[in-house]
Amino acid sequence: MTRVDLTVRGAGIFGLSIAWEAARRGARVRVIETTRIGAGASGGLVGAMAPHVPELWNAKKAFQLESLLMAADWWAAVEAASGLPSGYARTGRLQPLPDARAISQAEARGVEAATLWRGQAAWTVIPTRGSPWEPASPTGLLIHDTLTARVNPNAALAALVAGIRAMQGEVTEHDTTDEGPVIWATGIAGLDHLSALLGRPVGSGVKGQAILLAHDARDAPQLFIDGLHVVPHADGTTAIGSTSENRWTDPTGTDAQLDALLARARLALPVLNDAPVIARWAALRPRAASRAPVLGPWPDRPGHFIANGGFKIGFGMAPMVAQTMVDLVLDQRDTIPADFRPELLSASSVQK
Numbered sequence: 001m002t003r004v005d006l007t008v009r010g011a012g013i014f015g016l017s018i019a020w021e022a023a024r025r026g027a028r029v030r031v032i033e034t035t036r037i038g039a040g041a042s043g044g045l046v047g048a049m050a051p052h053v054p055e056l057w058n059a060k061k062a063f064q065l066e067s068l069l070m071a072a073d074w075w076a077a078v079e080a081a082s083g084l085p086s087g088y089a090r091t092g093r094l095q096p097l098p099d100a101r102a103i104s105q106a107e108a109r110g111v112e113a114a115t116l117w118r119g120q121a122a123w124t125v126i127p128t129r130g131s132p133w134e135p136a137s138p139t140g141l142l143i144h145d146t147l148t149a150r151v152n153p154n155a156a157l158a159a160l161v162a163g164i165r166a167m168q169g170e171v172t173e174h175d176t177t178d179e180g181p182v183i184w185a186t187g188i189a190g191l192d193h194l195s196a197l198l199g200r201p202v203g204s205g206v207k208g209q210a211i212l213l214a215h216d217a218r219d220a221p222q223l224f225i226d227g228l229h230v231v232p233h234a235d236g237t238t239a240i241g242s243t244s245e246n247r248w249t250d251p252t253g254t255d256a257q258l259d260a261l262l263a264r265a266r267l268a269l270p271v272l273n274d275a276p277v278i279a280r281w282a283a284l285r286p287r288a289a290s291r292a293p294v295l296g297p298w299p300d301r302p303g304h305f306i307a308n309g310g311f312k313i314g315f316g317m318a319p320m321v322a323q324t325m326v327d328l329v330l331d332q333r334d335t336i337p338a339d340f341r342p343e344l345l346s347a348s349s350v351q352k
C-alpha cells in the first residue's frame with residue numbers, strides 16, 4: 001500500500017492549498033472530498049484578494065498581508081507544476097472617495113501603508129481620469145492600491161488539484177481511509193460538526209451570492225464601490241460580489257438580492273449595462289465565532305488538526321494558511337497566531 005504522510009479532508013481552497021504545500025515539500029498527501037471538488041464556498045466566481053485597510057494593525061491583518069505578498073510566487077509555482085492557469089494577477093484596485101473626510105482618512109492610510117506594506121505595494125490617492133472603467137467619485141479622487149490581486153476560483157482549484165497530482169499526491173472524491181495526521185478543512189460542515197461536539201455554536205454560515213458577466217476588462221484594476229466588488233478575470237469575464245446574508249433558507253439558491261446587486265453594479269459602472277450574465281452562484285462562507293481563521297491542533301483529538309474560518313477572505317489567506325499548517329503538522333513548527341487557535345472555540349460564542 002502507498003505510504004501517505006498526511007490526509008487532508010475537504011477539497012476547497014484551504015484543503016487543496018495545504019495539500020499542495022505539503023506535496024511540494026516532499027510529503028505524500030491524500031485529499032479526501034466527500035461531495036465534489038469545490039462543492040463548498042470555494043467553487044465560486046469572485047476570487048478577489050484585497051488587503052485589509054492599513055490601520056489599527058493586528059495579527060489577522062499581518063497574517064493576511066504576508067499571504068498577499070507571497071501569493072504571486074506561490075500561484076506561479078502551482079501553475080508551473082500543474083501546467084494550468086490559476087487566473088492570478090495583481091491588477092490593483094480603485095475605490096471612490098465620497099467626501100473630504102474620506103480623503104483625509106485615505107491619505108492617512110496611505111502613510112500607514114508605506115510602512116506596513118514594507119515598500120512592496122502602495123496605497124495612494126489619485127485623480128479620476130474619466131475612463132469608462134472607473135467608479136464615479138464625487139470628489140474627483142480615487143484610492144489606488146497596488147496590492148489587490150485576483151484568482152479565478154475554479155481555475156485555481158483545478159490548478160491545485162493538478163499540481164498535487166503532479167507531485168504524486170492523491171485527490172479523491174470518494175470517501176476513503178485517513179492515514180497519517182488528518183487536517184480537517186471541511187468548511188461549514190466542519191464548523192457545524194464542532195458546534196455539535198461542543199454543544200454550542202462555534203461558527204455559522206454567512207450566505208453570499210455573486211454573478212458573472214461576459215465583459216472583458218482582464219488587465220483593468222478591480223473596483224470596490226460602496227461595498228460592491230467588481231473583479232475582472234483573465235478569461236474575459238467580470239465577477240460582481242457579493243451579498244452577505246446572516247438569515248437564509250436556501251444556502252445555494254440565488255434570488256432578487258442578486259438582481260439588486262447587479263443593478264447597483266450597472267448603475268455604478270454603465271459599461272456593464274449590456275454585458276450578458278454568464279452565471280449566478282451562491283454558497284455559505286464559513287465564519288468562526290471569532291471571525292478569524294481557526295488553525296491548529298484539534299483539542300483533545302491527537303493527530304487531528306483544523307483549518308477553517310476563511311469567511312470572506314479564504315482565497316487571500318490560503319498561501320499563509322497552507323504554510324502555517326504544513327509547518328505545524330509536518331515540521332512541528334508552531335507559528336499560529338494566538339487568536340486563531342482552535343482551543344479558543346470552546347470559550348467563544350457566535351457574534352451576529
Ligand SMILES: Cc1cc2nc3c(=O)[nH]c(=O)nc-3n(C[C@H](O)[C@H](O)[C@H](O)COP(=O)(O)OP(=O)(O)OC[C@H]3O[C@@H](n4cnc5c(N)ncnc54)[C@H](O)[C@@H]3O)c2cc1C
Pocket residue numbers: 009010011012013014015032033034035036037038039040041042043044046047048049185186187188189190207208209210241242243281282283284285286307308309310311312313314315316317
Ligand atoms: C459569494 C462569495 C464570495 C466570496 N468572495 C471571496 C473573495 O472574493 N475572496 C476571498 O478570498 N474569499 C471569498 N469568499 C470566501 C471564500 O470563498 C471562503 O473563505 C473559502 O472558500 C473557504 O474555503 P474552505 O476550503 O475553508 O471551505 P470550502 O470551500 O467550503 O471547502 C470545504 C470542503 O470540505 C468538504 N467536506 C465537508 N465535510 C467533509 C468531510 N467529512 N470529508 C471530506 N470533505 C468534506 C466540502 O464538500 C467542501 O468541498 C467568498 C465566498 C462567497 C460565498
